[in-house]
Amino acid sequence: MFSVRNRFTLGMTLVAALGLQSQLLRAAGKDIVIGVAGPHTGANAPFGLQLWKGAEAAVKDINDAGGINGKKLRAVKADDACIPAQAKSVANKLVNTEGVSAVVGHFCSSSTIPAASVYRENNVLMITPASTNPRVTEDAAFKPRDCSGITDAGKKAKCELQNHSVIMRMCGRDDQQGVEAAEFVHKVLKAKKVAIVHDKDTYGQGLADAMKAHLKTLGQQPVIYEGLTRGEKDFNALVTKIKAAQADAVYFGGLHAEAGPLIRQMREQGLKAAFISGDGIVSEEFVSSAGGEKFVSGAYMTFGADPRKLPNGKKVVDSFRKTGYEPEGYTLYSYAAVQAIAAAIKGTGETRDGRKLSKWLFDNGADTVMGKQNWTQKGDLQKSGYVMYVWDTKGKYAEVGNKL
Numbered sequence: 001m002f003s004v005r006n007r008f009t010l011g012m013t014l015v016a017a018l019g020l021q022s023q024l025l026r027a028a029g030k031d032i033v034i035g036v037a038g039p040h041t042g043a044n045a046p047f048g049l050q051l052w053k054g055a056e057a058a059v060k061d062i063n064d065a066g067g068i069n070g071k072k073l074r075a076v077k078a079d080d081a082c083i084p085a086q087a088k089s090v091a092n093k094l095v096n097t098e099g100v101s102a103v104v105g106h107f108c109s110s111s112t113i114p115a116a117s118v119y120r121e122n123n124v125l126m127i128t129p130a131s132t133n134p135r136v137t138e139d140a141a142f143k144p145r146d147c148s149g150i151t152d153a154g155k156k157a158k159c160e161l162q163n164h165s166v167i168m169r170m171c172g173r174d175d176q177q178g179v180e181a182a183e184f185v186h187k188v189l190k191a192k193k194v195a196i197v198h199d200k201d202t203y204g205q206g207l208a209d210a211m212k213a214h215l216k217t218l219g220q221q222p223v224i225y226e227g228l229t230r231g232e233k234d235f236n237a238l239v240t241k242i243k244a245a246q247a248d249a250v251y252f253g254g255l256h257a258e259a260g261p262l263i264r265q266m267r268e269q270g271l272k273a274a275f276i277s278g279d280g281i282v283s284e285e286f287v288s289s290a291g292g293e294k295f296v297s298g299a300y301m302t303f304g305a306d307p308r309k310l311p312n313g314k315k316v317v318d319s320f321r322k323t324g325y326e327p328e329g330y331t332l333y334s335y336a337a338v339q340a341i342a343a344a345i346k347g348t349g350e351t352r353d354g355r356k357l358s359k360w361l362f363d364n365g366a367d368t369v370m371g372k373q374n375w376t377q378k379g380d381l382q383k384s385g386y387v388m389y390v391w392d393t394k395g396k397y398a399e400v401g402n403k404l
Contacts, residue, residue, distance in 0.1 A: 031074035032351055034059065035094040036334070037087070037105030038117065038130075040079035043231070045255040047286040049079050049345050050365045051129060052077055053325060054334025056103045057316065062338070070347045073338075075340030076100065080111045087111030087223045091118035101351040104334055109133035110202035116167045122332070125354035127168045127340060129333035132279065136175050137165065137379045165379040166327060166354035166364055170337045170370075171330075174203070174383030177278050177302050178210025179385045180250060184300070185211075186218045189386075195224040195242045207278045208253030223247055230254075233261045239269050247273050253278040259298075260289025266296060267295050276300040282329040284395060293395035302363070302386045304398060308333040312403035313369030335366035 036055040038048035050061070052075075056151045064251045065075065076098050082086035087106055104127040106112040112131035119126045128136065149158035185191050194215065198208035205227065214223060223245040228235060232288060239262070242250060250266065250273050252259050259281045266275065275298070281302045290296045308317050313332055320327040327335075343366040344357040345352075357378065365374040374382045388400040 014062060031072050032068060033074050033076055033098055033100045035076050035078050035098060035100040035103040037078040037080055037090055037103055038107040039082040040077060042081040044082045044103060044255055046283045050330045051105060051334040054331040055338050058335040060337035062342050064198060068342055069349060071135045080106055082111050082112050084114045087115040091115035096122055104337045106131060106205055109136055112136050113307060119166055123166060123354045125166045125336040125357045127170055129170045129337050130172045130330045132171055132177060133202050134175050137167055156166045160322035160371050161355050161359055164355050164359040164377055166358050168358060168379035169381060171332045172304060172386060174207045175210045177386050178207050179214045181211050181276055182214035182218060184322045184388050185249050185276060186220060189249055193247045195245060195247035195250045196222040197225050197252050199230050199258055200227040201230060202253035209252055228258060230258060235262050235265050239265045239271060243269060243271050243309045249274045249317055256283055256286035256289050260286055264295040279303045287395040293393055296391040299391045301389050303389055305387050307370045310371055312371050327352045332369050336370045339368045340366040370399050
């Protein structure tokens, strides 16, 4: 029978073996493996499909152009279903079993945050196309070091390398997005009574809180601030409460699965208040979940400037459309994330050291279908402007026309 010490030693040996297995897989494999993690099942699977379609197309295009440093890319799909515990398990599998060189994902911030801890521990680069909660890159343990006093070149380079996070984004942050929404509601819509609703999730509540905080700086307090539960579909009692408060604008922090029924029930009860949300509804599934185009017509949402209109991505967009797929939402964000990863691997010749890859991206930036992208040491984009969109009677969204 094993003693406690023997069991501990055996456990540590297994952990070391798994880490070694991961390194060997990445070093000796014929392909450079990239994980694509997101909700490939469940209510948010449409967003997972966007991530997969974008990454899959980028991998194919890069391989058709000759690959990277004599090797081909290979994408591995990993389903976290937007469940935090599952996301962490998925991250461990990608690192220790698949031997990934980098990860595109995750989608839900509540899943990205726990998964990111795994990538940090294993020095694996992760670029999320969609997770906007500030906590994703605001790692409490990440404290930049002062390397200025180090005279030894090798030690200084090593010190500076530690100042680059392996957790990065190809999207903006909620503390930017919420601000823009508040400005629009207050200055453009001139709403006097604003109801703020969220889904109690890291992303949704974080977005709602950012909007509420900036609204306060503009001299307004919400008439209602409430959370609903993900997965529920009957929000009539909440709508009745919003009506009683005479709200002329309703801001929702959350995803399309709840936003759709909420706006439908608002309209069915005769509530004509403006409906505003964030990038969690940037999918035509918002129309389906609402029950049709007539319910979403006139709804607003914040999202980055439509990458489908950028000249850098025209060829890629045309290629998608020829296959019958419209690269909406985060499709091109995911494509761009693969491009950034590929550029860093090509530039460094490195497939195992996430910090070297992230430092290269910080130093050089990357040309993508969304234009030239540059990052901070924390992994946030240096520029990530949001614009306002409005849904029309045909169930399509387009920019309102004014950059916020």
